[in-house]
Amino acid sequence: MSVQTENLETAAEHPALAADMVTKPFGRDRTIGIAIGVILFVAAIALPFVTKSFFVFQVTMVLIYAIAILGLNLLTGFNGQFSLGHAAFYAIGAYTAAILMDKAEISYVWTLPVAGIVCFAFGFVFGLPALRLEGIYLALATFALSVATPQILKLSPLEHWTGGVQGIVIMKPDAPFGLPLNQDQWLYFFTLIVTVLLFWLAHNLLKSRTGRAMMAIRDNPIASRSMGINNSIYKALTFGLSASYTGIAGALGAIVVQFVAPDSFTVILSIALLVGLVVGGVGWIPGAFFGGLFVLFVPNIAEQFSKGLSGAFYGIILMGLMFLMPAGVAGFIAMLRRKVLRHEG
Amino acid sequence: MELLIQQVVAGIATGAIYACVALAVVMIYTAIGHLNFAQGEMAMFSTFIAWQLITWGVPYWVAFALTVAISFVGGVVIERLIFHPLANAPILSHVVLFIALLTILTSTAGFIWDFSIKTFPSPFGSAPLFGSSLISAHQAGMMGITLVLLIALFFFFRFTRVGLAMRAAADNPVSARLVGVRVSWMIALGWGMAAAIGAVAGMLVAPVVFLEPNMMLGILVYGFAGAVLGGLTSPGGAVLGGFLVGIIENLAGTFIPVIGGELKLTIALCIIVLVLVLKPGGLFGRATVQRV
Amino acid sequence: MNKLLEIKGLHAAYGQTRVLHGLDFEIEPGSVTTLLGANGAGKTTTLRAICGMVKRTGDILLNGQQINRNQTEDIVRLGVAHVPDGRGTFLRQTVEENLQLGAMARRDKAGIASDMELVYSYFPILKKRRTQIAGLLSGGEQQMLAVGRALMLRPKLMLLDEPSFGLAPMITREIFEIFRSLNRNEKVSMLLVEQNASLALELADHAYLLETGRVVFSGRAEAIREDESIRRAYLGY
Structure with a gap:
């Protein structure tokens, strides 16, 4: 505990150091990263063949949440804007996919880019007024968005499209090209491919000029403006991009769960995504996977302690995690690494 | 015209609920500089304590006073146990702690008192006021208590040493320590006061919306809306903002076809966003003055 | 010694x-x-x-x-009164409240009142602006306020x-x-x-x-x- 407090103090005094500590908890050493990557890759390929199909479904959902959390991380971790409203974009993505498949009978594969584009547009438009809001005010406005979403989805004039309270049921796709995979296995691999692609894109984006501009705005909006960065455009674009990621996750979620309904996308989902982000580590890309694991599994674990008090146990686990690692998994790894280094040197 | 007046009065009556919650929101915002997302649930839990006391046969006003006192202590304890040790953690970690607190309170309340809807007594009775069906005696009493609370808070912050110390701690904590203000206790005190005000709000709201573990979820959003509308730094503004939100909600429900009825909440939220965009400090909030 | x-x-x-x-x-x-x-x-x-x-x-x-x-x-x-770098002004409180805060550690009302006058005698500009929000003071005035606040501790x-x-x-x-x-x-x-x-x-x-x-x-x-x-x-x- 004492070590952690010390870290936080260091972080407070030296923001640049703190950012580096959290965004690169393993330091700049690439070999560890590559080694972990190879092990994970092998495990990811083998997984659906050695586990039960319900577990495969669960891991697929973890990946989907990880994409959604990554979307939130792009906005919060790398651009410094809060959101408690990402369930809205997740819902828009899910409904886009469901309506396209249900009404227009478009293949599930093509619903993803459409969901991405639709959500980008929504995010961008919502991001424009959000430009004038900061910190807690933005959190509040997005919280409002998230509370309103289920009500809008239930709205009677839209019922023809959304199916109202009933929602929309969609069909699970089969594996293409006669691949010897069952539906769950195929959806897992499909999701895995999309996940890898989206994470790779995000990684490259953040290393690019655009990514540096996003982070400059986060770190010092006045300085970034004086360096010639158009803060407004970048912030609105980041909002769009973030919404787009989360929307694609929503579309994937709809396909995998085979069902969308207004009450799946309440403020509770927004909160879950935010919790996942913080638990994984704000501003650390791989943190999204830890966040996804938390979002999916911890409520189940809490339920096993006690049915009646599952919410209380969930809360206690969450508090415990925050006490153990106030800066999420990223901060925790960074701290362990520093301890090791100190022993060596 | 008559319909309009009726709806405005009905809006003021509902607005009293929001005003009360908005006041609690502003209170804790002033003390800790955060919006407390668990505030509604803290109020709900306090109201259950009051309900339990009344069920055990404690007279209403005694139960009222006891509940306020218990909530105050509870607020201080929560700050000391949960938030104080992580005072240096990033803001988002605090938001997560609020969420954890919220789920713990809801779940525990449901476990102890179950999720069935309970009636809660009103000290003012539910008879219509002056024979008018628009506003009940309880709603009038609720407004009265809210106003008394507001005036008391105004005097506390304006004219007492502790009030000044609390303002200083919120304004510039480092500097406050340098003049000898015990900042961390001021924050705990702010929590205690917010919990106590929340308890009052909960007990006043419960006769109208009925008591159950999720009763405050929707109301808190309206409370936030009222607080933001009035300006997060202004208790008086928050109360007025709460009334305004009630009126707008009722008018929208009556005069805007379809959407008004089904999307009452959404409309309240649109107000928040609109106000935030047009006038970030709220209608009565003090804009932050800072030299670069 | x-x-x-x-x-x-x-x-x-x-x-x-x-x-x-x-x-x-x-x-x-x-x-x-x-x-x-x-x-x-x-x-x-x-x-x-x-x-x-x-x-x-x-x-x-x-x-x-x-x-x-x-x-x-x-x-x-x-x-021990500290006049910190950056002046430590309570930006949202009035000038007079800033000075009152300086005396937070004291209890003697009469002494505080006379010290307030003492500070005003050294810095007349602060007296002129006593009801203003301190965030609106100029840099020099805020420095005077910081010194004044420190003096209020005696x-x-x-x-x-x-x-x-x-x-x-x-x-x-x-x-x-x-x-x-x-x-x-x-x-x-x-x-x-x-x-x-x-x-x-x-x-x-x-x-x-x-x-x-x-x-x-x-x-x-x-x-x-x-x-x-x-x-x-x-x-x-």
């Missing part, structure tokens, strides 16, 4: 970054002592360490009483962190004149950290020269002022 403040082997750090490496110095009661040195020498950190704003080890004796484990709030209550020792920072030379002169008369008339001891070495040495009785967290030279202010080699090597004038 009793010292007002005695510092022995003072170490301080911001997290992992160590800034002070065993500092020794002392302050005579009623004197003005100045810490000189380049940026990053540890002057501001020394002041912060004395009043417990950073982690520190070593002896800090105030009137012979060990205070190295005391909280900031308690050190203030012992009569301190034994004032820690002054770069009081001339960002001020016009005229105003700096004025404020330093006020320091001189405060020291003479109100018998307030001062520990002054200042970039402007010649200004500081004019006011001070005693000076310590800091380099990367250590005292490298000390002596009477006059002596340092007249020692050309030291001036050239360390003070650059």
Whole structure:
């Protein structure tokens, strides 16, 4: 505990150091990263063949949440804007996919880019007024968005499209090209491919000029403006991009769960995504996977302690995690690494 | 015209609920500089304590006073146990702690008192006021208590040493320590006061919306809306903002076809966003003055 | 003779970054002592360490009483007033409330009221602006407010962190004149950290020269002022 407090103090005094500590908890050493990557890759390929199909479904959902959390991380971790409203974009993505498949009978594969584009547009438009809001005010406005979403989805004039309270049921796709995979296995691999692609894109984006501009705005909006960065455009674009990621996750979620309904996308989902982000580590890309694991599994674990008090146990686990690692998994790894280094040197 | 007046009065009556919650929101915002997302649930839990006391046969006003006192202590304890040790953690970690607190309170309340809807007594009775069906005696009493609370808070912050110390701690904590203000206790005190005000709000709201573990979820959003509308730094503004939100909600429900009825909440939220965009400090909030 | 403040082997750090490496110095009661040195020498950190704003080890004796484990709030209550860098204004409170806050550690109402008048007599501009929000004051006025706030404690020792920072030379002169008369008339001891070495040495009785967290030279202010080699090597004038 004492070590952690010390870290936080260091972080407070030296923001640049703190950012580096959290965004690169393993330091700049690439070999560890590559080694972990190879092990994970092998495990990811083998997984659906050695586990039960319900577990495969669960891991697929973890990946989907990880994409959604990554979307939130792009906005919060790398651009410094809060959101408690990402369930809205997740819902828009899910409904886009469901309506396209249900009404227009478009293949599930093509619903993803459409969901991405639709959500980008929504995010961008919502991001424009959000430009004038900061910190807690933005959190509040997005919280409002998230509370309103289920009500809008239930709205009677839209019922023809959304199916109202009933929602929309969609069909699970089969594996293409006669691949010897069952539906769950195929959806897992499909999701895995999309996940890898989206994470790779995000990684490259953040290393690019655009990514540096996003982070400059986060770190010092006045300085970034004086360096010639158009803060407004970048912030609105980041909002769009973030919404787009989360929307694609929503579309994937709809396909995998085979069902969308207004009450799946309440403020509770927004909160879950935010919790996942913080638990994984704000501003650390791989943190999204830890966040996804938390979002999916911890409520189940809490339920096993006690049915009646599952919410209380969930809360206690969450508090415990925050006490153990106030800066999420990223901060925790960074701290362990520093301890090791100190022993060596 | 008559319909309009009726709806405005009905809006003021509902607005009293929001005003009360908005006041609690502003209170804790002033003390800790955060919006407390668990505030509604803290109020709900306090109201259950009051309900339990009344069920055990404690007279209403005694139960009222006891509940306020218990909530105050509870607020201080929560700050000391949960938030104080992580005072240096990033803001988002605090938001997560609020969420954890919220789920713990809801779940525990449901476990102890179950999720069935309970009636809660009103000290003012539910008879219509002056024979008018628009506003009940309880709603009038609720407004009265809210106003008394507001005036008391105004005097506390304006004219007492502790009030000044609390303002200083919120304004510039480092500097406050340098003049000898015990900042961390001021924050705990702010929590205690917010919990106590929340308890009052909960007990006043419960006769109208009925008591159950999720009763405050929707109301808190309206409370936030009222607080933001009035300006997060202004208790008086928050109360007025709460009334305004009630009126707008009722008018929208009556005069805007379809959407008004089904999307009452959404409309309240649109107000928040609109106000935030047009006038970030709220209608009565003090804009932050800072030299670069 | 009793010292007002005695510092022995003072170490301080911001997290992992160590800034002070065993500092020794002392302050005579009623004197003005100045810490000189380049940026990053540890002057501001020394002041912060004395009043417990950073982690520190070593002896800090105030009137012979060990205070190295005391909280900031308690050190203030012992009569140490800190005028921090950045002035520490309570931006959203009025000028008068800022001054009242300075007296937070005191209980004697009459004394507080008379000290308020004293502060207003030194800084008439503050009296003119007493009902204004302090965030609206100019930089110089905020500096005066910071000094005024410190005086409201009726301190034994004032820690002054770069009081001339960002001020016009005229105003700096004025404020330093006020320091001189405060020291003479109100018998307030001062520990002054200042970039402007010649200004500081004019006011001070005693000076310590800091380099990367250590005292490298000390002596009477006059002596340092007249020692050309030291001036050239360390003070650059």
